[in-house]
Amino acid sequence: RSAITPSLETSQQSHIDDLVQRNRKHEQTIRQIKDELAQEKSRAKTTVHDIQNKLHAEKREWREACDTLQACHRIHQLRLQVELEKQRSSLLAEQELLRKEKVATVQREFAITKFQIQESQMDRRILELEDELAEVRHLYDEERHAFKARISKVTVRLEMQEEQLSASEQTRASLESTG
Secondary structure (H helix, E strand, C coil): CCCHHHHHHHHHHHHHHHHHHHHHHHHHHHHHHHHHHHHHHHHHHHHHHHHHHHHHHCHHHHHHHHHHHHHHHHHHHHHHHHHHHHHHHHCCCCHHHHHHHHHHHHHHHHHHHHHHHHHHHHHHHHHHHHHHHHHHHHHHHHHHHHHHHHHHHHHHHHHHHHHHHHHHHHHHHHHHHHC
16 A cells, blocks of 8 residues: 555656646746737737827828728738738648648738728718818808808998988088088
8 A cells, every 4th residue: 555655646746747837838828928918909009099199180191091001901911812822732731830820810810800990990080070070160150150240230230320420410510500
């Protein structure tokens, strides 16, 4: 019985050591993933902030740039697809390289999706700003018409008062000349 126990303890200790080593590897992987996630979040936050700041100043140019960017993106995406197919045909025997290419593809798709989401948000913001601009212009036109109407009324009253004043001065002058 005593011979079995040390062997069992050795086996269990070996198993525990293996689990501890695996746990450390997993913890290191988790830290790396968390660091990458934090960097990606920071980079995404910075990118969104920069884009929002530039949007107000470059609204007209953005529409044209967006069309150009989409065309370039389509060309780039087609080139990437062609390149991916070439690599797949030449690297079928090398599974590790294929796995790395799939990871790169997922990252590109994530970036594309993130860009499309940002583009959609910017398009909505442009529409909101255009609606606000139309409303402000409408209010401006209403106020301008109201001011013109008030100016016209004041002008008419001024002309009437000038006529009354002129008539009063003529009456006074005629009274002074007769008196």
